[in-house]
Amino acid sequence: MARTLTRRRTARSTESYSPADEPEEANLPDDEEEDERPSRGSRRGNSKRRSDALHTEEERPSRRSRRAPDEDDEDTEPAPKVGGKGWGSYEKTKQATSSFPDDFKASGEAVIVHFLDPEPFLVYLQHWIERQGKRSWTCLENRCPLCDDAGDKPSQQVLFNVIDFTDPEDPQVKVWRAGPMIADILKNFAKDKKTSPLNRDDLYFSVSKQTKNKKTTYYITPVKERDLLDDWDIEPLTEEELEEFDGKAYDEDILQVNSRTELKTIVRELLND
Template sequence: MPRTLTRRRTAASTEAYTPADEPEDSNLPDDDEDDQPRRGSRRGSRRDSLHTEEAPASRRSRRSQEDDDEDDEPAPKVGGKGWGSYEKTKSATSSFPENFKVTGEAVVVKILDEEPFLVFLQHWIERKGKRSWTCLESRCPLCDDAGDKPSQQVCFNVVDFTDPDDPQIKIWQFGPMVADILKNYSKDKKTAPINRDDLYFSVSKQTKNNKTTYYITPVKERDLADDWDIEPLSEEDLEEFDDKAYDEDVLQVNTRNELKTIAREILND
């Protein structure tokens, strides 16, 4: 029986998460969907903690000599050219979670959560600048004053294999259409739980006549190499990505006064 990792939920960033300010589909916010360490396992970390005695002085001396030798080596090659280098360094330097974007081209993802790590209501306001706002649910000015109806948003941590050689952890945010598909998979004994180690998914979408259809298909680990030219994640890889996983603390919530300002802006248009 496939093993399911018991994952420790940790925030990967102290910055607040702001949902993307560009909808993936032009017909939002109607019924179609909206459309980011240390290497090694926690088992290795625990081993280190159990053996805390100091290394012999001679070993420390050898380590010091090795460090000195490394300092004398030529500087490593850094930097690069092209948009690929731009995207790689952009991801490495950003302190904000990155959203996984579904496109017309099928991409493999590894879902890290057994169920959504975050579910919230979101207002989408067509305006210059920031357009997505988290609903306060109770006494929300965008609901009560502006009369805007929020949409349900669901978030999962996923590993994105758009670049099979450089998989990245991202937040996959979507609405009820995709949520219902994943919920059905989570209840099917052939694909439950959806974050089990040997299960991946291919994801794509097609938009026609302002209607978007999502295609989410299970991919078995054994088929990754032949069908997708992707190397499956090892147990150590999974634990490393799990250590980077986001939790509900990443959600940005504006104050009621800030939302009142947006509501007045809507009413004055």
């Protein structure tokens, strides 16, 4: 049985649109290499599991690169239940101890996502160097040794905070690292009054990709909130859940920038090979 949904907030809402006005699905080639990072998944639980996993706080936490633990001044409060069994618990604790955000990765099966920001929260240039060990390096843009001395051309990285519904009962905040081709499609959605802003409360997106003859095509399609339950068997997020997920969103502090001296060391390594 579907749960009773609370009234939605409307601060970011704009004019709704009819099925006839809905944009066609976006097909685009993927001509970029993605940095490999671990992905996460967990088994489907009961319908109460998602709401139980989201706790409420007296104040909405500020956006940050890693989520700070809650402080509890109540000495009499019983100790919370921690830990768990199964691969789902393994994946959750792995992300909590990782120094990297968990990345959203599209697959051949369509997945629902919800954007937490109306635009990218971080855009930067990245070098990809084929070597053992660390291979991705943030471009310094000004007097960058990898550009000037190694002659490597960086690629553009466009980062969005999304809620990933791969497991509808346990949605997770992830970072979608898009290249310029995908970013252009999302920019068009952001400029269209029927699909703007991207993080509108009643707006979700279906994302999938298909690879054929070494060419990858992404399919990005808007999904209205009212169609989630019937078409995707997913309950729309409540106002409280949206606030909670927004507090888990990442910011520009996740960007790791190496010094010019460190990058010169990589250049010497490349030139000596």
